[in-house]
Structure formats: structure tokens, C-alpha cells
Amino acid sequence: xxxxxxxxxxxxxxxxxxxxxxxxxxxxxxxxxxxxxxxxxxxxxxxxxxxxxxxxxxxxxxxxxxxxxxxxxxxxxxxxxxxxxxxxxxxxxxxxxxxxxxxxxxxxxxxxxxxxxxxxxxxxxxxxxxxxxxxxxxxxxxxxxxxxxxxxxxxxxxxxxxxxxxxxxxxxxxxxxxxxxxxxxxxxxxxxxxxxxxxxxxxxxxxxxxxxxxxxxxxxxxxxxxxxxxxxxxxxxxxxxxxxxxxxxxxxxxxxxxxxxxxxxxxxxxxxxxxxxxxxxxxxxxxxxxxxxxxxxxxxxxxxxxxxxxxxxxxxxxxxxxxxxxxxxxxxxxxxxxxxxxxxxxxxxxxxxxxxx
Ligand code: 5GP
Ligand code: MN
Numbered sequence: 001x002x003x004x005x006x007x008x009x010x011x012x013x014x015x016x017x018x019x020x021x022x023x024x025x026x027x028x029x030x031x032x033x034x035x036x037x038x039x040x041x042x043x044x045x046x047x048x049x050x051x052x053x054x055x056x057x058x059x060x061x062x063x064x065x066x067x068x069x070x071x072x073x074x075x076x077x078x079x080x081x082x083x084x085x086x087x088x089x090x091x092x093x094x095x096x097x098x099x100x101x102x103x104x105x106x107x108x109x110x111x112x113x114x115x116x117x118x119x120x121x122x123x124x125x126x127x128x129x130x131x132x133x134x135x136x137x138x139x140x141x142x143x144x145x146x147x148x149x150x151x152x153x154x155x156x157x158x159x160x161x162x163x164x165x166x167x168x169x170x171x172x173x174x175x176x177x178x179x180x181x182x183x184x185x186x187x188x189x190x191x192x193x194x195x196x197x198x199x200x201x202x203x204x205x206x207x208x209x210x211x212x213x214x215x216x217x218x219x220x221x222x223x224x225x226x227x228x229x230x231x232x233x234x235x236x237x238x239x240x241x242x243x244x245x246x247x248x249x250x251x252x253x254x255x256x257x258x259x260x261x262x263x264x265x266x267x268x269x270x271x272x273x274x275x276x277x278x279x280x281x282x283x284x285x286x287x288x289x290x291x292x293x294x295x296x297x298x299x300x301x302x303x304x305x306x307x308x309x310x311x312x313x314x315x316x317x318x319x320x321x322x323x324x325x326x327x328x329x330x331x332x333x334x335x336x337x338x339x340x341x342x343x344x345x346x347x348x349x350x351x352x353x354x355x356x357x
Pocket of ligand 2: 044153
């Protein structure tokens with residue numbers, strides 16, 4: 001198929017003026033930094049590394065700078081070892097960001113999602129571009145490319161590449177990273193696939209030779225023994241259900257995490273499991289981290305867990321996948337949710353389409 005017909009097919013959701021502007025910015029920049037949110041996930045790493053491969057193919061001096069370490073489950077991604085981690089190499093990251101002539105911010109909608117890296121990125125004098133799929137972004141970049149309807153930032157990046165006429169520059173490595181982000185954010189095409197032509201994107205990426213089964217195995221279905229035991233413990237001992245509110249809750253204290261030698265990424269996916277219980281509409285997971293209680297939320301039926309995370313835990317995200325942070329004890333965090341159930345019952349009402357898209 002010719003590049004022109006691929007363009008016609010894949011770029012139809014993208015504002016062509018924005019794609020043109022982004023291409024212009026890339027062409028006139030030599031040193032480009034790609035960055036994402038703290039506790040990066042498959043979509044954050046997939047989108048930054050995917051663009052990194054694209055830019056290198058185009059002959060640019062590009063660097064991925066992330067706030068903190070990415071989980072080991074993503075280490076199979078090509079280029080992973082080249083990622084500069086701010087909490088590990090602050091001076092290298094500072095120099096790289098200060099020397100950049102373009103920064104592309106991927107998969108986050110507000111500077112605070114970058115934690116300690118935020119002042120460096122916000123203080124940089126070069127132009128900035130936002131490429132993201134979260135709701136209600138802060139206007140902190142010169143070029144805002146925000147599409148909350150997309151399954152993932154990687155879906156958006158692929159469409160942007162097509163709209164910029166750069167599909168020919170997508171290497172196998174670039175395609176692998178982009179598909180990893182789509183697969184992790186959609187849990188292998190089971191949630192958030194709003195656009196039917198997402199499957200056409202899958203086809204285009206497979207055409208590049210991507211090993212989809214390997215991505216699913218490495219990014220979704222591989223874990224440590226301790227992580228599996230932690231999940232088993234959480235489900236058998238810590239799962240609370242509140243049938244009247246169609247809510248399931250799991251809390252894990254620092255002591256419990258220590259007991260299972262918790263490492264970053266070990267509780268990935270746990271929050272989804274209670275939604276397997278018939279009748280459950282939303283699931284909340286609270287983990288006692290060293291600095292705060294990290295809250296993760298998932299839902300079905302378009303129940304807006306992003307509202308709960310925004311109202312109660314200073315966070316946000318998507319309607320059906322959101323998160324936040326609580327500064328206080330784990331029990332206070334749990335109590336706050338339980339005391340607020342009544343307020344959110346309105347969204348359970350059958351036929352309530354207020355949040356349907
Ligand atoms: P997860 O539960 O996998 O950590 O995050 C689910 C979704 O919620 C992601 O889209 C993520 O960007 C968003 N999210 C997670 N934690 C926070 C947070 O602390 N603040 C905001 N604004 N969004 C979050
Ligand atoms: Mn994402």
C-alpha cells in the first residue's frame with residue numbers, strides 16, 4: 001500500500017495543522033528531549049521510546065529523560081537502557097534538558113505528574129510540545145496535542161506519525177515500543193478501544209514485523225514469584241467488597257508489602273482483578289508507599305473513577321482508569337473512601353448517561 005493511502009486512512013482524527021506544526025518543530029530542532037510522568041508505565045515508556053526511535057531514524061540527537069525508574073517488565077523494549085533517569089543521573093538529565101531545543105512531553109497532562117523533574121522541564125527555555133490522552137490538560141506547552149478519546153498516548157503517537165507523513169520512518173524498534181504502549185494501556189485490546197481503526201493501527205505495526213506475543217508475555221504476563229504471592233494474598237486476605245456501592249477495595253500496608261519483598265511494579269494489574277467479581281463496577285487499590293498512599297482505581301460501565309481520584313486524592317486520569325495520592329495514614333485513606341460512597345452512588349444509577357462518551 002502506498003504511503004499516501006496509509007496517510008489518508010490513519011490521520012483522520014488528527015488536526016492536520018497541529019501535525020504540520022509538530023513536523024516543522026522537529027525538522028528545525030537538533031537536540032530533542034522526550035519525557036513522561038513519574039512511575040512510568042508501558043504507555044509512558046512506549047511513547048517516549050517510540051518517538052526516540054523515530055527521531056533517531058530521522059537523524060536527530062534525541063534523549064528520553066524520565067522522572068524515576070521504569071519497571072523491569074519493560075526492560076525488553078529496544079532502547080530501554082538508553083533512558084536517562086532523573087533520580088539516578090540528575091546532572092546528566094539537567095544538562096541534556098538545558099541543551100535541548102525541543103521537549104516533547106508524553107502521557108501526562110499537568111507538570112506535577114513529573115514530581116521532582118517538573119521544575120527542570122518547566123524551567124527549560126526551549127519550545128515544548130504536549131502529546132497526551134488524559135482529560136483536561138494544563139496549557140503548559142507551546143503546542144498542545146491532546147486527544148482524551150485515544151486508548152493510549154502510543155495510539156496518538158502512531159496517528160501523529162501517519163499525519164506527519166513519517167510512517168516510512170517507523171522502524172521495527174519504533175513499532176515495538178508503540179505497540180507495547182497500546183497493549184499495556186488497553187490490557188491487550190480489552191479496555192478503552194474506542195476507535196475501531198485501532199485494529200488497523202495494530203495491523204500496520206504488525207506489518208513492521210512486531211512480535212506481539214512477546215510484548216504481551218513480557219509486559220503483561222510476566223512477574224516475579226513474590227509479586228504473584230502478593231496478589232494472591234491481597235485477593236484472599238485483603239479484598240473488601242461493598243455490594244450496595246458496587247465497589248471493591250484492597251489496601252496493602254508497608255508491613256504487608258515488606259513481607260512479600262515488594263518491588264516497584266509488583267502490584268501492577270492487581271486493581272483490575274476485583275472487577276472480575278460479578279456485579280462490581282469499580283475497584284480501588286491503596287498502597288502504602290514511603291512518601292504517600294498511592295491510590296489506583298479502575299471501573300466498567302463508564303463509572304467515573306477519575307472523579308473520585310480528583311475529589312478525594314488530588315489526582316485524576318481517565319473515566320475508567322485513574323489514580324491519586326493521599327498524605328495521611330492508610331486507614332484514613334480507606335475511611336475517606338468509605339465515608340464518600342454515598343456521593344458517588346448517583347453514577348451507578350441505570351441509564352445515567354452523564355459520563356457516557
Ligand atoms: P495507575 O492506576 O496505573 O497508576 O494509573 C491509572 C491512570 O491514572 C493513568 O492514566 C495515570 O496517568 C492516572 N494517574 C495515576 N496516578 C495519578 C495521580 O497521582 N495523579 C493524576 N492526575 N493521575 C494519575
Ligand atoms: Mn497512557
